Amino acid sequence: MSNQPLAEPPSHRALIVYSSRFGQSEKIARAVAAVLSDRGIGADLEPLTRDTAVDPTRHGAFGLVASVRYGHFDKRARRLLVRHTAFLEASPSLLMTVSLTARTPEKRDPAVHVYTRKFLEQTAWRPTLTEVVAGALQYQRYRWFDAVMIRFIMRLTGGVTDPTADIEYTDWDQVSTAADRFAELVLAPPKPPTH
Numbered sequence: 001m002s003n004q005p006l007a008e009p010p011s012h013r014a015l016i017v018y019s020s021r022f023g024q025s026e027k028i029a030r031a032v033a034a035v036l037s038d039r040g041i042g043a044d045l046e047p048l049t050r051d052t053a054v055d056p057t058r059h060g061a062f063g064l065v066a067s068v069r070y071g072h073f074d075k076r077a078r079r080l081l082v083r084h085t086a087f088l089e090a091s092p093s094l095l096m097t098v099s100l101t102a103r104t105p106e107k108r109d110p111a112v113h114v115y116t117r118k119f120l121e122q123t124a125w126r127p128t129l130t131e132v133v134a135g136a137l138q139y140q141r142y143r144w145f146d147a148v149m150i151r152f153i154m155r156l157t158g159g160v161t162d163p164t165a166d167i168e169y170t171d172w173d174q175v176s177t178a179a180d181r182f183a184e185l186v187l188a189p190p191k192p193p194t195h
């Protein structure tokens with residue numbers, strides 16, 4: 001993490017963490033960060049590691065862009081969320097999940113997207129904004145076993161099984177609209193206490 005002096009107050013600076021195996025979630029996280037920057041919100045982009053941490057003196061908002069592998073998110077995500085429960089309860093946050101099941105728009109409802117729903121059931125985190133985004137299909141980059149498994153799943157779900165397929169299903173308008181809504185939340189004045 002950089003120790004450079006901040007150009008923005010922490011309330012207008014977000015940490016965007018991505019968990020990405022083949023780079024699609026990283027690309028999406030970069031697109032989110034670019035929208036935030038355009039809106040005058042500083043964005044620190046970081047890959048998810050064991051040591052990833054939110055620094056409340058630097059960040060007033062948090063985003064996680066994470067891909068699904070065999071039905072699960074990287075385990076380190078849950079650990080990060082548990083460590084920062086208090087921060088996340090008090091700050092605007094974004095969860096963007098990336099998967100191939102989301103390649104059809106009707107599967108992008110976070111309430112029905114099974115991986116997103118299960119992930120949230122297993123944490124105390126209630127993201128201010130949750131978005132389900134389609135990833136990419138890149139058979140030639142997968143290990144042999146993974147390519148076989150993904151082709152099998154795609155056959156079952158009526159998807160593309162051509163072993164040379166390299167298809168980006170991500171809807172970039174959806175990503176930038178969601179990032180824009182997140183920017184609104186980050187820029188919104190803090191709510192007064194209710195008592």
Ligand SMILES: Cc1cc2nc3c(=O)[nH]c(=O)nc-3n(C[C@H](O)[C@H](O)[C@H](O)COP(=O)(O)O)c2cc1C
Binds near residue numbers: 026072098101136
């Ligand atoms: C080994 C492997 C397992 C995957 N498992 C799932 C899955 O269970 N459900 C799903 O919808 N997509 C699954 N996908 C698709 C990925 O979520 C998708 O390709 C995404 O773009 C990967 O993003 P990343 O490059 O940021 O890791 C899988 C992909 C791979 C390579």
